[in-house]
Amino acid sequence: MLSKKTKYGIKALSFLARQENQIPVPIADIAKSENISIKFLESILLLLRYSGFLGAKKGKGGGYYLIKDPKDINMAHVYRILEGPIALLPCVSHNFYEKCDDCVDEANCSVHKLMTEVRDNTLMILENNTLADIAF
Amino acid sequence: MLSKKTKYGIKALSFLARQENQIPVPIADIAKSENISIKFLESILLLLRYSGFLGAKKGKGGGYYLIKDPKDINMAHVYRILEGPIALLPCVSHNFYEKCDDCVDEANCSVHKLMTEVRDNTLMILENNTLADIAF
DNA sequence: CATTACCCTATCGGAATAGTAGATTACTGT
DNA sequence: ACAGTAATCTACTATTCCGATAGGGTAATG
Structure with missing residues (x-):
C-alpha cells in the first residue's frame, strides 16, 4: 500500500x-x-x-x-523519491536490488517470476505518465 | 512492498x-x-x-x-488472502474499498487516476497467472 | 508413545504519522 | 533604518501500529 x-x-x-x-x-x-x-x-x-x-x-x-515543466516530471521518478522501490520485492528491483536471504535459486523462484512481471508493467505505466498527464 | x-x-x-x-x-x-x-x-x-x-x-x-489443481489456483486470489488489497490505495480497491478522508472529489483526484491504472494492470497479471504457471 | 498439526500469547523492532519548539530568512510599512 | 510579521527550515520527540518471530501447551493420529 x-x-x-x-x-x-x-x-x-x-x-x-x-x-x-x-x-x-x-x-x-x-x-x-x-x-x-x-x-x-x-x-x-x-x-x-x-x-x-x-x-x-x-x-x-x-x-x-x-521548477520543472509538469510534462518533464516522470511519475516513476516521483514514486521512487517518495515511496522507494517500485518493485514489490528487493530481489526484483533495479534501483534498490538486494538478494533474498532465503532464496537459493533466484532464476527459478516462483515469486520472483511473478513479481518481475508485475514490476515491469507497473514501471511502464509510471514512466508513461507525467505530472501533466495526471494533474488536470 | x-x-x-x-x-x-x-x-x-x-x-x-x-x-x-x-x-x-x-x-x-x-x-x-x-x-x-x-x-x-x-x-x-x-x-x-x-x-x-x-x-x-x-x-x-x-x-x-x-486440495485444488494448481491450474485452478488464481494468483490474484492468493494475493488477496495473504497480502490483502491489490490496489495501492483503499479508494482504488474493489474488494476493500474505502473512501479517503482527505479527498473531496475522487473522480478528479490525480493520485486516484494514476493508481487505478496501476491497479488494473497488476490485477490483470495476477489473474492471468495460476499456481501452475509459476510453480515450475 | 511419537509425531504432527493446532492454538494462544508475548515480544521485539521499525516504520509511519504527527506534534512541538525554535531558528532563520525575507518582505513591508513606518 | 528598524520593527514586525510571514514564511520556510531544522531537529527532536511521542505514539501508534504492524510485521515478524519465538515459546509453550493442546489435540489428533498412526
Whole structure:
C-alpha cells in the first residue's frame, strides 16, 4: 500500500502544477486545499525540494513552486523519491536490488517470476505518465 | 512492498504444487526446503487451509497438501488472502474499498487516476497467472 | 508413545504519522 | 533604518501500529 507521504506528495505536486503562474504557494494553502497536516506536508515538500522538483522562497510572499515543466516530471521518478522501490520485492528491483536471504535459486523462484512481471508493467505505466498527464 | 508472509505463502504453495503425489508434507520439510521459520510458516499454512487452498493431516505421516489443481489456483486470489488489497490505495480497491478522508472529489483526484491504472494492470497479471504457471 | 498439526500469547523492532519548539530568512510599512 | 510579521527550515520527540518471530501447551493420529 502507498504511504500517505507518497499520496500527499503527488497531490501537492498536482496542486502546484495546476497553478496558472509561478508565484510561490505557502505550505498552509496547499495543506488546506488538499486536507493535509501542515507539518507532515512540510517535510514532504522539503524532500521534493531537495530532489529537484520544487523551489522555495522564504518570508512574506514566499512558498513553494515547481521548477520543472509538469510534462518533464516522470511519475516513476516521483514514486521512487517518495515511496522507494517500485518493485514489490528487493530481489526484483533495479534501483534498490538486494538478494533474498532465503532464496537459493533466484532464476527459478516462483515469486520472483511473478513479481518481475508485475514490476515491469507497473514501471511502464509510471514512466508513461507525467505530472501533466495526471494533474488536470 | 510484499510482506514476507505473502512471499513465504506463495513459495510454500509452489513447493506443494511441485510434489508429484498428494502425500502430505510436514511443515518442517517445507520450512527447511524454502528457508522459512517454522513457526511463521505454521501460521501461514493455517491461513491457507482456512482459505480452502490446503488440506492438513495430523499425526505421523501428516502434513499439508494442495486440495485444488494448481491450474485452478488464481494468483490474484492468493494475493488477496495473504497480502490483502491489490490496489495501492483503499479508494482504488474493489474488494476493500474505502473512501479517503482527505479527498473531496475522487473522480478528479490525480493520485486516484494514476493508481487505478496501476491497479488494473497488476490485477490483470495476477489473474492471468495460476499456481501452475509459476510453480515450475 | 511419537509425531504432527493446532492454538494462544508475548515480544521485539521499525516504520509511519504527527506534534512541538525554535531558528532563520525575507518582505513591508513606518 | 528598524520593527514586525510571514514564511520556510531544522531537529527532536511521542505514539501508534504492524510485521515478524519465538515459546509453550493442546489435540489428533498412526
